Amino acid sequence: MTWGPEHWVGLALLAAATFALRLLGPWLAARVGGGPRAESTDALLAGLAVAVLAGLVVTQALFDGREAAGWARPLGVVVAGVLVWRKAPFLLVVLAAAATTALLRLLGLP
Amino acid sequence: MRSSHRTVGIADRISDRVREVDRTLLRDVLLVCAADGVVGLSFGAVAVASGTPLWVPVLLSVVVFAGASQFVFVALVTGGSSPLVAALTGVVLNARMVPLGMGVADIVPRTGWRRLVAAHLLTDESAAFTLPRRDPAERRAAFWLTGVLLFVLWNAGVLVGAALGGTVLASVDPGTLGLDAAFPAVLLALLVPALRTRADRRTALTGAVVAVAAVPLLPAGLPAVAAVLGVLAGRARSPRGGAR
Numbered sequence: 389m390t391w392g393p394e395h396w397v398g399l400a401l402l403a404a405a406t407f408a409l410r411l412l413g414p415w416l417a418a419r420v421g422g423g424p425r426a427e428s429t430d431a432l433l434a435g436l437a438v439a440v441l442a443g444l445v446v447t448q449a450l451f452d453g454r455e456a457a458g459w460a461r462p463l464g465v466v467v468a469g470v471l472v473w474r475k476a477p478f479l480l481v482v483l484a485a486a487a488t489t490a491l492l493r494l495l496g497l498p
Numbered sequence: 499m500r501s502s503h504r505t506v507g508i509a510d511r512i513s514d515r516v517r518e519v520d521r522t523l524l525r526d527v528l529l530v531c532a533a534d535g536v537v538g539l540s541f542g543a544v545a546v547a548s549g550t551p552l553w554v555p556v557l558l559s560v561v562v563f564a565g566a567s568q569f570v571f572v573a574l575v576t577g578g579s580s581p582l583v584a585a586l587t588g589v590v591l592n593a594r595m596v597p598l599g600m601g602v603a604d605i606v607p608r609t610g611w612r613r614l615v616a617a618h619l620l621t622d623e624s625a626a627f628t629l630p631r632r633d634p635a636e637r638r639a640a641f642w643l644t645g646v647l648l649f650v651l652w653n654a655g656v657l658v659g660a661a662l663g664g665t666v667l668a669s670v671d672p673g674t675l676g677l678d679a680a681f682p683a684v685l686l687a688l689l690v691p692a693l694r695t696r697a698d699r700r701t702a703l704t705g706a707v708v709a710v711a712a713v714p715l716l717p718a719g720l721p722a723v724a725a726v727l728g729v730l731a732g733r734a735r736s737p738r739g740g741a742r
Contacts, residue, residue, distance in 0.1 A: 389549040389550065389575075389576055391550070391551055391554065394580070394581050394582070395575060395581045397581060397582070397585075398571070398575065398580075398581025398582055398584055398585040399554075399557070399558065399561075399562075399571075399581070399585070401582070401585040401586075401589075402558075402562055402567065402571055402584075402585040402588045402589060403558075403561040403562050405585070405589040405592075406562050406563075406564055406567065406588070406589065406592045406595070407617065407618060409589070409592050409593060409595040409596055409599075410595045410599055410617040410618060410620045411599075411613075411614075411617045412595075412596050412599065413595060413596045413597065413598060413599015413600040413601075413602075413603060413620070414599050414600070414602075414603040414606040414613075414616075414617065416596070416599075416600055416603075417599070417600040417603030417604075418603065418608075430604070431697075432729065432733075433600045433601055433603060434601050434629065434692075435697075435698070435701045435728075435729040435732050435733075436597040436598075436600050436601055436726050436729055437597060437598050437600065437601020437602065437625055437629055438601070438629070438689065438692060438693065438698055438701050438702050438705070438728075438732075439597070439701050439702065439704070439705030439725045439726050439727070439728035439729050439732075440594050440597045440598055440601075440705065440722055440723065440725050440726060441598075441622070441625070441626055441629065441685050441688075441689045441692075441702075442689060442701075442702035442703070442705040442706040442709070442725060442728065443705045443706060443708065443709030443721060443722035443723075443724070443725025443728070444594070444622060444682070444685055444709075444722045444725075445682045445685045445686045445689060445706065446682075446706040446709055446710050447709050447710065447713060447721050447722055448678075448681060448682040448685070449679070449682040450710065450713075451713055453718045454713060454714065454718065457678070460676075460679070461676075461678050461679045461682075464676055464679030464680075464683065465679055465682045465683055465686065468679070468682075468683035468686055468687065469686060472686055472687050472690045473690075478522075478526045478529075478687050478688075479525065479526065479529060481683055481686075481687040482529060482530070482533070482680050482683050482684055482687065483529075484683075485676065485679045485680055485682075485683030486533075486675060486676035486677060486679055486680040486683070487676060488676065488679070489676030489678070489679035489680075490674060490675055490676035491676075493673065493674065493676070
């Protein structure tokens with residue numbers, strides 16, 4: 389493909405906007421934080437990250453964009469969930485998830 | 499993390515504990531960053547194989563440093579979409595940086611160039627490693643360690659992948675290694691210890707349900723942002739510090 393000026397503009401826009409989004413979170417937090425109710429504000433801010441990470445876990449486990457991710461990946465994440473629940477070490481959780489999914493794919497599961 | 503030496507001084511015990519936490523943290527962070535490095539390898543290879551000049555994936559990885567949006571940008575641009583549309587799609591994918599950044603705002607320096615560097619190092623991974631920790635020093639250590647290591651290994655992976663773009667390595671699919679399952683597993687393993695109160699658990703559960711329900715309704719990337727509504731469920735029925 390030919391890389392023209394319009395591609396430069398697109399790349400610069402993506403980089404600048406992503407950086408602005410990264411600065412926006414701490415900036416907003418400083419606006420609402422502090423003061424006598426600081427502790428409940430901190431809990432609220434932490435809650436936002438908890439909710440987003442939970443949302444990422446399930447959407448990454450189940451979907452590729454809007455399409456279902458198949459069976460191998462969700463089953464790998466379920467194995468990880470069971471190990472987390474049994475308080476297994478982090479290393480084991482992550483390797484077991486990847487190994488389960490890789491093995492299921494090797495066996496032909498999508 | 500447990501010390502059996504009852505007789506050693508308190509200072510020794512604390513420093514033992516910190517060192518041990520650091521070792522565990524370093525090992526866990528290295529594992530995650532290595533997995534990301536492999537994905538970076540595949541990103542560099544795929545980008546070059548689909549026809550971008552070699553420096554495009556390399557530059558994207560340094561200045562954007564957000565994997566999913568880089569993949570989408572390159573796929574759309576090489577597929578013939580307008581670069582503007584490709585960029586906006588990538589921006590939507592990165593909208594989750596705002597709530598994640600609010601969650602780790604306490605460790606971002608108030609002013610100066612360190613604030614800009616810290617912001618650039620904000621990723622799902624650095625936020626997730628920071629979140630379960632409460633001690634400010636541990637939070638800072640987890641954030642910076644994850645951010646810096648991820649930046650180095652991700653960019654190294656992309657550089658090597660791009661250089662090998664035309665060769666057999668370009669056909670290595672992270673899916674064969676199950677890496678697509680490793681990333682949600684990483685976030686899950688880091689999220690669960692952060693769920694200390696019943697309100698936290700309600701927040702996470704509701705966030706997950708909202709995100710899944712939003713998948714058919716919203717463009718890719720926004721369902722995870724819609725999950726912030728889970729906070730409302732966490733707040734409900736927890737009057738002022740209750741529901742511990």
